Amino acid sequence: MIDMKEIILSKRAVKRITTDRLKEVEHELSVKIKREGEFFEIDGEAINEWIAENVLQAIGMGFLLKDALKLKNDEYYLEKSSISEYFGNKEKLVKRYSARLIGRNGTVKKNIESLTDVKIIVDDEEDELGLIGTYEDLKVTKKAIQMIFEGLNHATVFKFLERKREANKFANLR
Secondary structure, eight states, rough: OOOOOOEEOHHHHHHHSSSSHHHHHHHTTTTTEEEEEEEEEEOHHHHHHHHHHHHHHHHHHHHHHHHHGGGTTTTEEEEOOHHHHHHHHHHHHHHHHHHHHHGGGGHHHHHHHHHHOOOOEEEETTTTTEEEHHHHHHHHHHHHHHHTTTTOOOHHHHHHHHHHHHHHHHHHHH
């Protein structure tokens, strides 16, 4: 019996996975992917199947292909959570704090991404929060997101991230 990975993605996620992206994932990870509607079969070496599953989930969440393919590196992780995790199923709060995390014209999200080297997807319609980064960077980013969700001023969060980044640079010099 041949082992292969099987996954099911939402209709919205499937729309984001174009044929070209699918072929690129197959090429990059040396796997074969068969798609039927929302159902995907991934065939290849076990580790590559697992990575392909994560890459497809990331693309389905809205990450760019180049960011999703960072998951080939075993130092990068995909973290997924629901925004309502923080607020219960209160739709107004989910929308309000999603907007606080994104900021006007995406500026808050972009600042966090540049200060942490973590890619962020916020989708309040699907109630999804997605992060791609290294373990340490993810830890700091999740703390910053928590601070925003707790209502702290954006400037306070950015100062926190700048201090963490400087501390990281100093630690790497040793």
